[in-house]
Amino acid sequence: MDNEMDSLLETYLFETNSLMNHLDEILLDAEKSKRLTVDDVNEIFRIMHTIKGASAMMEFNSLMTSAHRLEDLFFLIRDRGVEVFDEKCDEQLHHEIFDLLFEIIDFMRSEIEKVENGEALTENIDKYQEKINSYVNKIKVAFGEEAPQQENTAAAPSAPSAEQAFSFPDASPYFLKIKFDEGIGMENLRAFMVINTLQEEGLDFKFYPEDVESNPDTCEAIIHDGLILSFAEKNTAEKASSIVQNMGNISSFEMMIQEAPPVENKSEIHASDSASAPVPEKKPASQGSEVSRSAAPAPHNPPQKQSLISVNLTKLDNLMAIVGEIVITEAMVTASPDIQGIKLDNFTKSARQLRKLTDELQDIAMGIRMLPIAGVFSKMNRIVRDMSQKLGKDVDLTIIGEETEVDKAILDGIGDPIMHIVRNSMDHGIEETVEERIAAGKSAKGHITLAAEHTGSEVVISVEDDGQGVNTEKVLQKAARNGLLTKPESEYSKQEILNLLMMPGFSTNSEVTEYSGRGVGMDVVKKNVEKVGGIVTITSEEGRGMKTTLKIPLTMAIVDGMEISVGESIFTIPIMNIRQSFKVSADEIIQDANRGEIVKRMDEFYPVFRLHELYQIPTEVTNIEDGILMWVETADKSYCLFVDELLGEQQVVVKPLPSYLNSFDVKSAGIAGCTILGNGNISIILDVLNLYQMAQAY
Amino acid sequence: MSTEVSVSAINQELDTLNMSNELSQKYLLFISDGLDFGVKASYIIEIITNHHITPLPLLPSYIKGIINLRGQIIPIIDIRSKMGKMEGEHTNYSCIIVLDINSVMVGIYVDTVSLVADIDESKISPPSPHNKQELVNGMVSMADGKTLFLIDCEKLVEN
Structure with missing residues (x-):
């Protein structure tokens, strides 16, 4: 219940x-x-x-x-x-x-x-x-x-007056009005089934609309006015109502008697299934308005029938998990050591077919979770409209690529960041007055462009405004005031200054307005986007505007990974984080006084972290020349990980770690999740960013 | 109408079920560090042996790691180290009892399992005040004179 x-x-x-x-x-x-x-x-x-x-x-x-x-x-x-x-x-x-x-x-x-x-x-x-x-x-x-x-x-419209407006289709004394569950579909066929059942019982009656069986357009009429049955005898009507009572998918039915002064609901019984929530008194009134509506026929658009169903998300997650299992199991079966070296023509043939089908299945299952980004984008229309009015700025919003599809989980994660960026653009980006814009040689109307597109394995979303842009001087001063600078001001490149905007504790507007500057800023945007595996970049030309770009992987469920081993453990590093892997000789490693080991690549120095040390995993590979260095990077962090061995590239299905472990803060230890390898073993997926932060604290 | 009838019928059934449950409950008995422990059978999914455990870095020592049980990732708690004792040697008898505790799945790593016994719940006495073992929430004297400690499963997954 x-x-x-x-x-x-x-x-x-x-x-x-x-x-x-x-x-x-x-x-x-x-x-x-x-x-x-x-x-x-x-x-x-x-x-x-x-x-x-x-x-x-x-x-x-x-x-x-x-x-x-x-x-x-x-x-x-x-x-x-x-x-x-x-x-x-x-x-x-x-x-x-x-x-x-x-x-x-x-x-x-x-x-x-x-x-x-x-x-x-x-x-x-x-x-x-x-x-x-x-x-x-x-x-x-x-x-x-x-x-x-x-x-x-x-x-x-009060109930009685409305009821009087009900037009009886013929002169029979008894009527039965049957309504089906809202939105159930195929009302005409359902009506026909009701009629059929009653006729089989040998009851004598007439029904309206009369062409329910052959004319699907009667759906509309049935939805609005219900299916009307008319009876000449009271007992047939009562018998019919007792039969109808036990039929499914009927939301309500009532018996009406013609010529009885104000028509009263003799019996309004709600069908037993989903409609067990009592329908409040209001019902007659609503029926009243329907009836009077049908009396004054207006051209009515047929409702757009979409072949859509809504499915509980956990069901989809389960499906995805099973599909992931199948993909892995398929690899386990076809690569089974028991059949290695044996020539099995038929087996190989079937195995190839199986692989093709599982690949297809995986694509389809992943496709189900994909939703167009239009839902998120269209909300921005409203925000721009409201803010335009409130702030007295005339701004046009252009939306490009709203049909781009993204995984549902990601879609949920980027709604807030996008809204925040748009608000920022409206509030701080677009100039306060039209005069300012005209003086700057721009059109009086401000423009914000919201765009989304696919690029291979990523979806790129950008928010661009043609406002005043970022004043790097001011940003730098503010950052200095807030104590966010880590090196002399003169050493900051333009990109680094723009990145300062996304530091926690930085908000260019000191005033808190209704729309932005509530103590949260771009750092929250950055955090949220990183949560779904994406990165944020800001570009800006002072006086010309600002563009914020979000790059987000299409799905978080499947990752291209590189398998590496440290001691007995196997780890997966997402390929998108890997820049290079290389061997070094001992003299290439420089001992830095406070940062530990560093290595020089392409004229820059990068810290080296030994994974076996970070994770305290016993291994025989401790000599830097025996293992291999993985040069990884994410957002603005770039460093090298020392591991034992490279095992190879593999597409893996990401599984979250059991919720029981969440309280141990495994995430901040640099573990993003795990995956099951072809042989049934578990590989731990590394989160390159968190690993860096952990290594810093280490 | 009909739903009302069926709900009350189910409730009645539950009541009688509860009554019989009050008298005795099935427990799985296992041994850890020479002591007998019992865990309510209703929590148990299955017992597995010889399963490869993948260690996870930087976790308390009582979390031995995670296993892949037919595609489900389940954390494994070593009952010995959880109770503050030395980790035992892995033997042929060592096994993992997989539990579903209010839909949190965990496995407990124990020395060996012995049997399933019916335990009269009215005979369960509270743990002795000297007992420092917060995982134990009851004691029962067995027919053979041994004392059985009952594991508080909900405590096990509490953090």
Whole structure:
């Protein structure tokens, strides 16, 4: 039961969140073109209707009521005609509707967030209701209608009056109205199955819409008005209702009697399965608005049918884990020592086929986790819009490559960093006033470009603005003030100065504004991006703007690694971190007074860390000439690791270490995870950056 | 409607199950450093022997390392060093008991396992006040006169 509620809630949150995002997109587009199209209005209406229904079922009253009010508003607009709205309402009213909508949407989002966190929802939402009502009144005045009188019916259609509007399709005394679970799909066929079952029971009745079996378009009507059965006899109707009661996927059904003064819900029984959450009183009202809607037929877009399903992420993780296992096992079987040296033609042939299939399987499984980055990018539209208004800067956001696909885990990790960079650009990058921009020879309108593209094994995301850029002098002074400099100011190269921006404790703006400078800065961006295995670089030309680039591996689940051994242990170093591997003679190693061993490569000195010393692994290879040096680098750290032996390159499936070990801080010991090798042994994956930090502390 | 009935039926079943459980519980007995220990059988996934353990660097000595159990990575705790004793020699009898403790999987490395016994829970006495072994949460006198120490599994995975 609890589980059922949980999955119900999960579905609710998923659907509502995607609807809200969709809504945001519509509104932003519409605001740009400064008018709502008929399609927009219909779509918003549909979204609000769905959210209202779902929220009612989950008993989230504040969400339901807000959605309901907006639905009313859009019903009004649609009813009077979008053209009329365009015509009669002045600029001011047009502008206001967007502000109003964004405000309500923000409120609804915050409520959804509360649901997600299990907090209590806001009970008093009069403030928002008031706002909508006063707007409704305003446009009514604009339409030349009497506002106050109309308000009652439009803003809050009461149950009885709405029910009276229900039009009975024929003169039978008894009706049964059946509604299916929201969003279940193929409503017409389900309706047909209900009809079929009842006919098999030998019941005599009529049904509406009449062409459910052959006409898939009746889905819409069934979703809105339900499937209507009409009966001549009371007992047949009752018999039918008892049968329907036991059928699945029916959210509600009610019996209605014609000619009984105000139609009452004789029986409103909720089907036993998922709908066991009681549907609150509001139901009749919503039905009422549906009915009156169907009475005034409006061109309705068929909902875009997408062949999408939503799957729990842990299921995908499990799938990925199994696929990883299969890939490894396949290697174990085909490379089994038992069959080495034996000529097995058929086996080799099948083994080759198996390899091909497992490779394909791996690609597909990985593909499932890939999502377009558009979801993250489109949120930036909203941020730029809000900040433009608040800060009084006119800024255009250009989005390139939003269809680029990234692993879901990475997508979750980069949302915040990107948002932070965009905010930074808006707040600090773009010049305060238009005059400044014009004086600098730029267009009055600021530009921010958000781009994503694939380059082989990486996805490159960049945020570029044409603002004032970074003043390296100021950065250096500030860094000096904050005590972040480690060498004389004159020795800093431009790139190094820009990197200072990403040091913890550095924030160029001393004031805390609403949008940025909350004590967190680019260092958090850097940390978050590194968490998903990526790197951040900043380039800037003073007076011309700034560009922040994130380079992130496509997936964290599979890594190209180099296997190395130290004593009995086997380690994996990600190939992307390896610059070179080489042997040295003892006299190439220089003993540095405070840094230990260093080695000179390409005119630069790099520290040498002996892995067996760092990890205290007993090994016979302690002479620097017997082992091998791995020159590794990440972000701005570059150093050499001394290991026993190179074993070879291998693609490995990254497995996290057991959660039990997390409390021992294995991550900061430079261990990123582990992987299972072809022979079943475990190899430890090294995190080159953390290893460096650990070696420094060592 | 129907869900309500089934839930109460399950609850009833659970109640009766609990009652029988109150009387006796199955425990797996193992020996570590000459002492008898017991671990509740309901936690046990399986017992494995001769499994290669991959050591992990820079961890407390009682964590022997990790193993690959059919693709699952499981940390191994050496029960001897966890209890502050010398690490034992690896013998043919040494084995790993794999436990699932509130869905945290760990293996404990023990000298040898002996048998599975039914233990009357009412006979379990609290650990003696002199006992400094925080992993032990109960003692039972066995029929053969030996004393059995019961391992507190939840404590084992607590950090």
